[in-house]
Structures are given as structure tokens and as C-alpha cells.
Amino acid sequence: DAGVTQSPTHLIKTRGQQVTLRCSPKSGHDTVSWYQQALGQGPQFIFQYYEEEERQRGNFPDRFSGHQYPNYSSELNVNALLLGDSALYLCASSLMGRVDEQFFGPGTRLTVL
């Protein structure tokens, strides 16, 4: 079992650009959550997807959007990138309601110049 996988590993963008990050959940999991981890900080919840719908959302602007596919994989899209969007973006998967069995991927390091 490959666990939670994310791509790409690293990404460099410039201000104003758009970016798409991808996540494949652990086998058997149906729920994907996205977190933003700024340098030296704890992860902050962006949103959670289940059954291809956004189920919960943290305090992030509409520039952050997502999608979940029928195979449970997910994408995080960020539009109009700001310097402050530079962070490690983490994907976590679980079964719905089973945060006690939530597994995190290694993350995508996004740098905005």
C-alpha cells in the first residue's frame, strides 16, 4: 500500500499565477482533507472532500478551490497566487468521520516568487 501520495513534490510559481496540486488517498479511504503548513507553523485546515463535495471549509479565501474525483483522488487549486501562499500543502485521507485513522501525505512544497 503506497499510502497517501502527492504530486508534485516541489513547485515554484510567480505571483498572480495559478497552481494545481494533486493527491491520491490511501487505498480504501474515501475522504480527503487539505492543509496549509507555513514554515515553522502547524498545519491549517483548508477544506475536506467526501463524495465529490466540499464538506467543511477552513478560513481560506475563494482563491482556494478543490475537487474530488470518483476514484477519491483530489486536487487543490489556488488562483492569483500571493507571496504568502508559499507553504507546504498537505493532503490527508481517511474514511468519513474517522479522523483517528487519518493519514498525511508528504506534502507539496510551493514557493511563490
Place this chain on the structure above:
Amino acid sequence: QQQVKQSPQSLIVQKGGISIINCAYENTAFDYFPWYQQFPGKGPALLIAIRPDVSEKKEGRFTISFNKSAKQFSLHIMDSQPGDSATYFCAATLGDQTGANNLFFGTGTRLTVIP
């Protein structure tokens, strides 16, 4: 606002010593309190977790102490080893009526265990 406050920011312990990390929360509706361990270049990994109906949980060298009245919980690492050197995050969560939930993380403690 920060829903979960964590201290200290960094901690240096001798091999064999006890590492103690503390967290405090405000929302009394939180019903699950996990601790995560994160190594550089990796995502957080669940270490140990507790629910508010118990005051202590022990798994190997790791113990969570939970004080519901004080809204505080702590992680104790006994016989700390150099391999324990990592960043530790406390977190808290509550689920909504649909079962969806999100984790509120502390700001992290960088632990260094000196051989």
C-alpha cells in the same frame, strides 16, 4: 484565533530524559486530541491520541495526560532517544453532524534529543 496553544516552541533533552510538551484549548466541544510527529520533509504522522473521557493514555514510551477541567493536555516522552528528534504537534477536533471534521493544530515543538 489560535484554537490550540502549544509550548514550548523548542525543547532540548538529554538521551534517557523525559520530554514534556504542553497544549491548551478553548473549545469545550473538542472530542479528540491527537499528537503528531513530523520529520523534515515528511507529513505529520499520528503518534498517540486521547478522548476526553479518560485522563491518561500510555503507548510504549509515549503518554498523554489530559486535564478536562483545565482544558489542557500534555505529551510525555519517557527515555527520550535521538531518534525522537522531530517536531511534535498537538491537535484537537470535533465532528459535525455529517461526520466531517477538521484538525486544529498547535504551532509545534521542535524536540532535540542530545546523545
